[in-house]
Amino acid sequence: xxxxxxxxxxxxxxxxxxxxxxxxxxxxxxxxxxxxxxxxxxxxxxxxxxxxxxxxxxxxxxxxxxxxxxxxxxxxxxxxxxxxxxxxxxxxxxxxxxxxxxxxxxxxxxxxxxxxxx
Amino acid sequence: xxxxxxxxxxxxxxxxxxxxxxxxxxxxxxxxxxxxxxxxxxxxxxxxxxxxxxxxxxxxxxxxxxxxxxxxxxxxxxxxxxxxxxxxxxxxxxxxxxxxxxxxxxxxxxxxxx
Numbered sequence: 001x002x003x004x005x006x007x008x009x010x011x012x013x014x015x016x017x018x019x020x021x022x023x024x025x026x027x028x029x030x031x032x033x034x035x036x037x038x039x040x041x042x043x044x045x046x047x048x049x050x051x052x053x054x055x056x057x058x059x060x061x062x063x064x065x066x067x068x069x070x071x072x073x074x075x076x077x078x079x080x081x082x083x084x085x086x087x088x089x090x091x092x093x094x095x096x097x098x099x100x101x102x103x104x105x106x107x108x109x110x111x112x113x114x115x116x117x118x
Numbered sequence: 119x120x121x122x123x124x125x126x127x128x129x130x131x132x133x134x135x136x137x138x139x140x141x142x143x144x145x146x147x148x149x150x151x152x153x154x155x156x157x158x159x160x161x162x163x164x165x166x167x168x169x170x171x172x173x174x175x176x177x178x179x180x181x182x183x184x185x186x187x188x189x190x191x192x193x194x195x196x197x198x199x200x201x202x203x204x205x206x207x208x209x210x211x212x213x214x215x216x217x218x219x220x221x222x223x224x225x226x227x228x229x230x231x232x
Binding site for chain 1: 152154160161162163164167208219220221222223224225227
C-alpha cells in the first residue's frame, strides 16, 4: 500500500522554540493531507486539512498562527509548532490519500511524531 | 457535523473469546466507514473499510464489520481473539466522495489475556 512517512519521530525542545514536523508521501502524490493530534490514551483529533498550493483549513479551536501548515508540493506537508509550550506536548500524526484518478478516499497514516516540550 | 461514538472504552477478553466492538455515527448523508487498529507503540493500521456494496466487510487478521444503515452502525467483530489482538481500535467515518475529513471515535482499548 501507499506509504506516508513522518520526520522526526521524536523531538524534544525547550519552551518557546519552534519545531517543524515533516510529512511525506513516499510513493504517491497527495493533494490533500490531514494533521491529527493524539493525547495519551485518547483518540485522534483532526487539527487541519492541508491542501497543496493553498492555505490549510483549520478545525475549530486550533490556532492557525501557532500550528503553521505548509503543503508546498504533492509529496510534502509540514507542521510547525511555533513558540512551543509544555501543553503542546503530544503525538502528531499526518495522513494522506492518493491524488487524481487513483483517489479512493482512503487515507494512509504516518507513524506519528512525538513532541515533548520542556 | 459528523461524529462517531464507540460504546466500549475498555474491553478485556480471554483468548478464543468472541469480540464485538460497537460503533455508531451521526451523519445523514452517504458515508465511508473505517476501523483502524493501533498496536502498542505502533502507528495506525487499516483493519477494514466500507465504501459501498456488501454491508458485511471482511478485513485483515480475521476481522469483519457490518454496516447497518438504519442503525447508523458499523460494529467490528472477530469470532475468536488472540493475545496478539491486544491493541486500541478506532472507528472512523468520513462523508463519501473525495477527501472529506475523517473523524475518529474515542477508541476502544482491547486487552486479551492468554
